Amino acid sequence: MNMSVINDIAVPGLDRLDWTELGQRLDTDGIAITPPLLTPDQCAEVAGWFDTDELFRSTVVMARHAFGEGRYRYFADPLPPLVHALRSRLYPPIARIANAWAARLGERRYPDDLDGLLAQCATAGQTKPTPLVLRYGPTGYNCLHQDVYGELTFPLQFLVMLSRPDVDFTGGESVFVEQRPRQQSRPVVARPGQGQAVIFPVHHRPRRGARGDHRVQLRHGVSAVHSGQRDVLGIIFHNAR
DSSP states (O other): OOHHHHHHSOOGGGGGOOHHHHHHHHHHHSOEEOSOOSOHHHHHHHHHGGGOGGGEEEEEEGGGGTSEESEEEEEOSSOOHHHHHHHHHHHHHHHHHHHHHHHHHTOOOOOSSHHHHHHHHHHTTOOBOOOEEEEEOTTOEEEEEOOOOSSOOOSEEEEEEOSOBTTTEEEOOEEEEEEOTTSOOEEEEEOOOTTOEEEEESSEEEEEETTEEEEEEEEEEEOOEEEEOEEEEEEOOSOBO
């Protein structure tokens, strides 16, 4: 899709993001919650796509794989314009944070724009888009996991809450567990409001210690939904095999 078309798609929340503050929160807390990125109407629109089969390349019923209870659907190419705009416009500033992390850990540097990352994914045989919508009903949950889809993994991702907590659903908190070397694991719980996003590491992040930076692993999941329906949009930047 032409970049000028992407920039014309209204995502007013993107202009309000303070990337310096978000980067500091990621360094300090391991996760960061943004102000609302999407309007209530946009959230309802994306959630409403869930039953439109032609928009998706794959559907996963979690219980069949012992992943939890619920369903998620991966978008097919071409991505819906709003999803493509989010993925393309969020990538450059989050790549700056990812590259600062990479420098601290002595890891590979990532391209400055999404097209460059997707070209590297294609070279690695990863050509399937990974943005997805997840839906949980009562008792639905997601086991702790990491979203690694191939050899090339971009280190940060976004989950955008489409539903209204305590109105459309109860329970269903986002859960993160940080596995610290030679220490007990640290749990973090997040409850973003409708339209807000949680930014978090796909697999690990740098953490400053007495001897400099070291890697801490992170897994994420969802606690049980008590009532209602919880819909979430996931923006993952690397493609899958």
